[in-house]
Structures are given as C-alpha cells and as structure tokens.
Amino acid sequence: MMLNASQIKSLQPGAHADAGGLYLIVRDNGARRWAFRFTGTDGKRAQMEFATAGDKEGQLSLSEARDQARAYRLALKKDGIDPRHKKRIEDNASTTFAEHWNANYKAWCVGKHPDEEKAWQRSLRDVPSLHKLTLQEIDTTHVKKALEKIWHEKPITANRTRGRIEKVLDAAKVERLRTGDNPASWRGNLKFVFTSARKLNKKKGHASVPYAKAPSLMAELNDDPTRVARCVEVGILTVARSQEIRLMEWTEIDFKKRTWLIPGEKMKIKEDAEQKPRDHLVPLTDQAIAIIKTMPRLGRYVFPSDHTVEHQPFFPNALTNCIKRAGFDATMHGIRTSFRNWGADNEKHNFRREVLEFCLAHRVGDEAERSYWTSDMIKRRRIAMEAWANFVKPPD
Structure with a gap:
C-alpha cells in the first residue's frame, strides 16, 4: 500500500514501503530519511538513503521523493547507472575539471621526472575552455574544441595533453564523479576526428654533426x-x-x-x-x-x-x-x-x-x-x- 502525505510525520520507527523501490526510513530518534532499494548492476540488492523527508528547505516531500526514485530507476534501466553513483555525481555536480585536475595531478607525478609536474601544469594551461566545465558535462565536443587549437601546432604535446585529460576523466569515473564513456579516449573516438600526432610530427631527425x-x-x-x-x-x-x-x-x-x-x-x-x-x-x-x-x-x-x-x-x-x-x-x-x-x-x-x-x-x-x-x-x-x-x- 502506498504512503500518503499525512503518514510521513506519524509513522513509527522502521522501513515503510511506498512504491517503485521508495522507502521511508524512520529511526528511533525520530529522524526520517528517504531510501531507494534496487538491484545493482552487479546483481546484488542494495539500499541508498538519498534525502531527509519533510517540507522544509533542503528536505524532500513525498511527491519529490517519488520523482527522485523514478529518476534513479530510469537511469538504472536505460543507462545502467548505479543510483549510488548517480547520487554522488549530483552531490559533487559543482566540481570543475580544473579543480579535479589540480587536486590529483601531483600524486600522479610522484616517482617520475622532476619536470613532470610542470608538464601537467602546461597541459592544463593549453585547454582553458575545459577549466570551468563540471566533470559530468564534458563531452567529446568539448575535448575536440579544446585540443584542435594546438593539435596541428604541436601535435606530440597535444597528444600528451589528451592523454592527461583522459586520465583525469577516468579517475573521475572511478571516484563516481562522472559516468559514461571517456570523451578524451583515442580509440573509437578522437581517432576519427584528429590525424595521428605521429603522422603530423613526421620530420627529419635531430640535427647532427657528421x-x-x-x-x-x-x-x-x-x-x-x-x-x-x-x-x-x-x-x-x-x-x-x-x-x-x-x-x-x-x-x-x-x-x-x-x-x-x-x-x-x-x-x-x-x-x-x-x-x-x-x-x-x-x-x-x-x-x-x-x-x-x-x-x-x-x-x-x-x-x-x-x-x-x-x-x-x-x-x-x-x-x-x-x-x-x-x-x-x-x-x-x-x-x-x-x-x-x-x-x-x-x-x-x-x-x-x-x-x-x-x-x-x-x-x-x-x-x-x-x-x-x-x-x-x-x-x-x-x-x-x-x-x-x-x-x-x-x-x-
């Protein structure tokens, strides 16, 4: 039996089902949380609490909770997106590409050449159009636009920058900050819009002395x-x-x-x-x-x-x-x-x-x-x- 609005404040401690996997969790201390129960992509049953129940600012009403649960179901069914991942993305929706890059690149440079950090800093400066974009909104069009300005001018450097962008976005996916394919990947993606950096860089060898x-x-x-x-x-x-x-x-x-x-x-x-x-x-x-x-x-x-x-x-x-x-x-x-x-x-x-x-x-x-x-x-x-x-x- 589905819940009604009057029950939200009166139900006793326990887990109370609504419909479509939506539950109202009432704790012994009176706290009330909305939860979504589902079968994950790994085939295991899981529960995720996603909001506080109520009518105040920052809380979700019954109808709003149902809308959110419906969004989780659709994302899981159509795109195979785990609701827990989707929630984390939503919670970190304001994290920009530049913020995530700066928060991680130094750790990736540990044990490498002393100039590696400077190379990462130069790569970030080469793609200013990506800086303020959030991790989830970046797509292939954004990456292509950022790289095409330097791809023919300095192809090898541009390809290294592409690889670093790919690593940043892969890390974001592992940390559940974005979903979907990596828009900076080469195979099956940018390979079809850019000429190979090696082909563009074909030139005579380093100047030498007989x-x-x-x-x-x-x-x-x-x-x-x-x-x-x-x-x-x-x-x-x-x-x-x-x-x-x-x-x-x-x-x-x-x-x-x-x-x-x-x-x-x-x-x-x-x-x-x-x-x-x-x-x-x-x-x-x-x-x-x-x-x-x-x-x-x-x-x-x-x-x-x-x-x-x-x-x-x-x-x-x-x-x-x-x-x-x-x-x-x-x-x-x-x-x-x-x-x-x-x-x-x-x-x-x-x-x-x-x-x-x-x-x-x-x-x-x-x-x-x-x-x-x-x-x-x-x-x-x-x-x-x-x-x-x-x-x-x-x-x-």
Whole structure:
C-alpha cells in the first residue's frame, strides 16, 4: 500500500514501503530519511538513503521523493547507472575539471621526472575552455574544441595533453564523479576526428654533426670556458640525453669504479607501469672524468647553470645554443646519432649492434628476449665508449 502525505510525520520507527523501490526510513530518534532499494548492476540488492523527508528547505516531500526514485530507476534501466553513483555525481555536480585536475595531478607525478609536474601544469594551461566545465558535462565536443587549437601546432604535446585529460576523466569515473564513456579516449573516438600526432610530427631527425667533424666540435668546446661547454663535452663523451647530462648529480658518480649511475626516474625509457623504472649505468672514460673533476662542488648538480641565482641545472636550449656558438648546427640528441653512425662504420672494432644500442640506453629485442637478457654489457660498452672518447678527444 502506498504512503500518503499525512503518514510521513506519524509513522513509527522502521522501513515503510511506498512504491517503485521508495522507502521511508524512520529511526528511533525520530529522524526520517528517504531510501531507494534496487538491484545493482552487479546483481546484488542494495539500499541508498538519498534525502531527509519533510517540507522544509533542503528536505524532500513525498511527491519529490517519488520523482527522485523514478529518476534513479530510469537511469538504472536505460543507462545502467548505479543510483549510488548517480547520487554522488549530483552531490559533487559543482566540481570543475580544473579543480579535479589540480587536486590529483601531483600524486600522479610522484616517482617520475622532476619536470613532470610542470608538464601537467602546461597541459592544463593549453585547454582553458575545459577549466570551468563540471566533470559530468564534458563531452567529446568539448575535448575536440579544446585540443584542435594546438593539435596541428604541436601535435606530440597535444597528444600528451589528451592523454592527461583522459586520465583525469577516468579517475573521475572511478571516484563516481562522472559516468559514461571517456570523451578524451583515442580509440573509437578522437581517432576519427584528429590525424595521428605521429603522422603530423613526421620530420627529419635531430640535427647532427657528421662524426668525422665531431673532433672539431670538441676542440671548439675546449676553448669555451663556460660551464655549459663542460656539460656538453661530458654529454658527448657519454652520449647521454640532454636531460640526463643536465641533471647529473655528484652522488651518482663513482670515481673508483669510473661509472655514472643514472636513476631510472631520469631515464626516457621506463619499464612497465607495475615495475620500477630501470637505472642505467654509464662507463666513464678518462676524458670524461678529467672534465668532471674540474667542476667545483657548488651543490647537488655537477653542471649547475651560471645564469640563475639558485642552484639549478641548465635549461635544454642552453646546450644546443652552446653547440651553435661553437659553429655547428646540431643538438645533443643529434650527437647520439653521430655516435651511432661512427660505431656502425667502425671497421677497426666491429662493434656489435647490441653494444651500441646499450650505450645509447635503447631497448634491444622483444619482451621475451629482454626477460632473459639481464646483462648490462658494461665491459663491452666501456671499450666502445673509450674508443669513441679517443676519437673525439684524443689523449694529450
């Protein structure tokens, strides 16, 4: 038998059924709450209290409670939305995209590269049109509009931003702050409205120096008295990536073993998400150690910038500009290309391909092969690095 309005205030403690899963819960202390009983998407029976019963502000009358219960039934039947999720979304309906992004991104950056937080901040600045939208109202049209302004200008960066938007919205769904498909997903969604970022980014490789001219570059750098020149020299001798050599720390160097251990979080290549990033051990040649020992220990970094008040590493463009001042059009990454070509053409040593790839901290082989191949080939790599050092910077 359905309830009537006069019973709402007079019924004794207990659970009193109305219709369509709506119940009035009366507690011993007199509190009266509306509840909705239903069979969830997992097949289990559940009950959810959703409002206080009454006619005052902030309370729901019998007719209003019936309307709300009807909305829960329709959402469950038509869209498969659990009423508990729907209620949480309604309770947090004012949470904006920017608020949820700022509340979570720092936790996602823990254990990653020091610049990861800045990358997330830049991504948020790139999509201002999403900032004030609530999590539930964002759809594919909103995401497309936000990304199309930067997709052709900087496709790789735009795709990373898309991935971060997707992660934010996935997290919101897990936290029951939104429902439905992710409007930022690529497969079966944005793939049909945007050209692949990789296709848009097809271009020539990083500017490199013909390896025959590498000794001339080192000679020019030797005449440059600045710290950044020393940083570039050691970067060339170790064929390290720009971010790795810029962030080199004194604690990572073992002068007795003549090695430099780059922590996994600084490496470009990471292992699977469930595993920790792998460290990379770099053999140091006599030439590299001699340059490193000329650097004063001013703090954490071996090559701190001399253009900042605080102890900080150089910015990426500082190394490229140093090479340009030496009269060469190349990047640090391009120098790695020079090394790889030198190693491939070197008939005297006939280096194995795997040795050269390991020197560059590249993955070699498929997943099965890597699972059995645990050696870091440090002895073979030392031979290759010493030969490279003697080529680009012959001993006095």
